[in-house]
Amino acid sequence: MPPAHEDVALHTFLRGDPATQLAWLTERGLPPATLLALHNACAQRCFFCAGPGTVSVPDRERTPRAAGLAQLAARPEGVTRLMIGGNEPTLHPDFPELLRAVRPAGFATVELMTNGADLAANAAEWAALGVVEVIVPLYGVAPASHDGVAGVPSFDHVVAGLDAAAAAGIRVSVHTLLLRRTLNELAALNDLVRARWRTRLGVALLRDKGSFAFAAEAPPFAAAVAALTAIREAARPLGIGTPPCLPTHPEPPPLVADLYFRSQxxxxxxxxxxxxxxxxxxxxxxxxxxxxxxxxxxxxxx
Ligand code: SF4
Incomplete structure (x- = not known):
């Protein structure tokens, strides 16, 4: 069973083989795709995520290379769209090999959910291997705010990575969490994302995992509504797993981000x-x- 803060149905998708994932998406009217979820240690220390299961993953708990290759090999007939996610998939020691195996397995495109810290050095190579979109979090408009959430210095790397991805022809999707400590930067972050990468910011609500001081980090719902309402309607961020009473743009979010935030x-x-x-x-x-x-x-x- 998943933890109490997670959605049981979505857990079935995340743990499923490609045929199960495809059936799950089809039942919900979502486009055909499969997900390769890699479990391994992440180098960031985001306060809402960092814990024993993400910071230090023993070798025996890491997704085995064979399991990753088997997931690719089990691509259902007609499915050419692969999503890659996990803790931080690009740091999995077998990520390069798995990415090279994507096209031979029959997938045409890859949507990669990553913290973006290693994008700058790899964007061109990953684009050549099939990555068409990166889905990357940015928590503020300056190192102090972003790095304060991420727990390590990474703002400059992420911004450089997003620049490199865009230059390599990869579609850039940027999302953020609505946090008490950064809500006053939301409009500026929205402007930055729109101006620099010509894309629409995505926003999600913080979920209470019981592993941090939720009340200290989560803004009141009314404050989140006010921050979004202050942005002119046509320029508003899109909501990721948010309800209609949070005023966001109606455009759908990237599928892998939508699925990730549906897990709450x-x-x-x-x-x-x-x-x-x-x-x-x-x-x-x-x-x-x-x-x-x-x-x-x-x-x-x-
Ligand atoms: S039902 Fe209405 S008030 Fe309740 S969460 Fe959905 S949009 Fe908000």
Missing amino acids: ALAFGPGCDGCTARERCAGVVVAYAGEVVALGGAGRTR
């Missing part, structure tokens, strides 16, 4: 009563369920 358990709260968006809403991350306010309906007011 969602719920409805008392404020959802009478919400006009409820039929198209999957809920909000559990920790925020008590704060949402119905859209256009008779829900409670705060």
Whole structure:
């Protein structure tokens, strides 16, 4: 069973073989693809993620090379789209070999979810091997704010990596978390992403994993709404796993980012009563369920 803060159905997808993953996506009207999820140690120390399962992964718990190759070899007929994710897949010792195996296995394109720290040195090579999109988090507009979240100096590497990816012809997708400590930079980050990489920022809500001081890090829902509302509507970030009562742009997020953030358990709260968006809403991350306010309906007011 997954941890309580994770969604059981999404867990089935993440742990599934390619045929299971394809069926899971098809059932939900999502495009055909499969995911290669690599479990290994990450070099960053993001406060919401760093723990025994991500910082120091013993060799015996790392995704074996054979399992990665088997996942590629099991590509369902007709599926040419591969997503790669995990803790930090680019640091898996077998990542280069696995990436070289992608095209021979029959995949045409790779969408890579990475922290971006190693993009600058590798973007051109990865593009040649099939990477068409990188999905990268950026937590602020300066080293102090980004690195404060990431736990290690990485802002300059990530920005250089995104530049290199764009120069190599890779589509760049940038997302951030709505955090109490960086909410005042949201508009500037949105402007940076739009101006520098000609793309739309994605935003997600923090989930409470019980491993950090959630109340100290998560802004009130109303503050997140206000920060997004302050950005003109046409320029707003797109929401990743967020409910319609958070004012974001309706464009869908990158599929692998959407799936990653769908892994958080969602719920409805008392404020959802009478919400006009409820039929198209999957809920909000559990920790925020008590704060949402119905859209256009008779829900409670705060
Ligand atoms: S149903 Fe609840 S979580 Fe969904 S949009 Fe409405 S108020 Fe927000």
